[in-house]
Amino acid sequence: ETGVTQTPRHLVMGMTNKKSLKCEQHLGHNAMYWYKQSAKKPLELMFVYNFKEQTENNSVPSRFSPECPNSSHLFLHLHTLQPEDSALYLCASSQDLGPTGELFFGEGSRLTVL
Amino acid sequence: GQNIDQPTEMTATEGAIVQINCTYQTSGFNGLFWYQQHAGEAPTFLSYNVLDGLEEKGRFSSFLSRSKGYSYLLLKELQMKDSASYLCAVLDSNYQLIWGAGTKLIIKP
Numbered sequence: 001e002t003g004v005t006q007t008p009r010h011l012v013m014g015m016t017n018k019k020s021l022k023c024e025q026h027l028g029h030n031a032m033y034w035y036k037q038s039a040k041k042p043l044e045l046m047f048v049y050n051f052k053e054q055t056e057n058n059s060v061p062s063r064f065s066p067e068c069p070n071s072s073h074l075f076l077h078l079h080t081l082q083p084e085d086s087a088l089y090l091c092a093s094s095q096d097l098g099p100t101g102e103l104f105f106g107e108g109s110r111l112t113v114l
Numbered sequence: 115g116q117n118i119d120q121p122t123e124m125t126a127t128e129g130a131i132v133q134i135n136c137t138y139q140t141s142g143f144n145g146l147f148w149y150q151q152h153a154g155e156a157p158t159f160l161s162y163n164v165l166d167g168l169e170e171k172g173r174f175s176s177f178l179s180r181s182k183g184y185s186y187l188l189l190k191e192l193q194m195k196d197s198a199s200y201l202c203a204v205l206d207s208n209y210q211l212i213w214g215a216g217t218k219l220i221i222k223p
Contacts (some may be wrong), residue, residue, distance in 0.1 A: 004156070040122065042213035043201070090156070102147070102159035103211075 004107035006091050014114050015081060021109045023074040023091030029104070031097045032074045034066060037088040037108065049074060050097040063078040081113045116140045118214035120202050125220045126192055134187045134200050136218045142207020148170070148176055148187045149201040157201055160187070189219075197221045 004025045013019050024031065034046040049055035049068040063085075065077040074091055088108040119137045138146070143163040149157040163169055163178035165181040165183060175188040189196055202214040 006211055042215045043203075043211075045211070085142075089175070097209075102162070103149075105156040105158070106155045112162065 004091055004093055004104050004106035006089075006109050007014075008109055009107065010110045010112075012109055012112045012114065013078070013081065015083070017081075018077070018079040021076040021089055021091075023070055023076075023106055024106070025074075025091075025093040025106075027095075027104060028091055029073060031092035031094045031096050032071070033092040033094075033103070034048065034054075034074065035090040035092060037090055046075075048097070051058065055097065078111070081082070083103075083113050086111055086113045116204075116206065116212045118202055118204060118212055120200075120214040120217045122215070123218045123220065125222060126189075128192055128194060128221055128223050130158070130192050131188065131190050132192060132219065134189070134202075134219065136185045136187070136202035136214055138183050138185070138202070138204045138212070138214075140204045140206045140212050143180060144207065144209060146176075146178055146185050147201075147203045147205070148185075149203065149213070150156040150198050151201060154200045160200075181194050194221050 007022045032049045036044040045046040045058050046060045047066040052068045052071050063080050088110050090108045090112040091106040094103050119140045147161040147162050149158050151157040161176040163176050168177045173190045178185045199216040199218045201216045204212045
C-alpha cells in the first residue's frame with residue numbers, strides 16, 4: 001500500500017472509445033502527476049497539478065485530458081487514442097511541487113489500445 | 115539536451131554484490147534519486163543524494179560525484195526479492211525530474 005491508488009489496473013480500449021483513469025492519494029500531498037511509462041524508455045512526465053491547478057502540460061496530445069477536482073483526486077480522460085499510446089500510466093504525488101522529496105507512485109494503469 | 119544513461123539489464127548471483135551505474139548530463143543539478151520498481155508494481159523511493167559521497171542505508175548504498183556527473187547504486191548480500199528495475203532520476207535546475215530508462219536487475223540462485 002503506497003498511499004496512491006489507481007483504477008483500473010488494466011484497460012483495453014478501441015481507438016474510438018472514451019475511458020478515464022482515476023488516481024486517489026491518501027497522503028495529504030499538494031502536488032500530483034501523470035507519467036507515461038513505456039518499455040525500455042524513461043518515464044515521461046505528462047501533467048502536473050499543484051493545489052489542483054495545472055502547472056505543467058508537457059506537449060501532450062489533446063486526446064489526453066486531465067482533470068483534478070481536488071488535491072486528492074486526479075483523472076486522465078482518454079479519447080480517440082492511438083496504438084502507440086499503449087503503455088503503463090503512473091500517477092504520483094509529492095508533498096510540494098518540484099519535488100525535493102520523494103515521489104509516491106501508484107501501481108499504474110496498464111492501457112492497451114487496439 | 116538532457117540525458118541519463120544506465121545499463122539496460124544486469125545479472126547477478128544471490129548473496130553477491132552488484133553496482134548499478136548512472137551517468138547524467140543535465141541543465142543544472144538539484145539532487146539524484148534512485149527508485150526500485152518490481153514488475154507490475156509502483157516505483158518506490160530508495161535514496162536521494164545531493165552532496166558528493168556515499169550514503170548507506172542497510173544493504174543499499176548510493177554514491178554521487180557531481181564533478182563527474184556520475185552515481186551508482188550498490189546492493190550487497192543480494193536476495194531474490196532484489197530482482198527489479200532500478201530507476202535513476204536527476205532533479206535539474208528547474209526542479210524537473212529527468213529520468214533514466216531503468217536497469218533491470220536479474221538475480222540468479
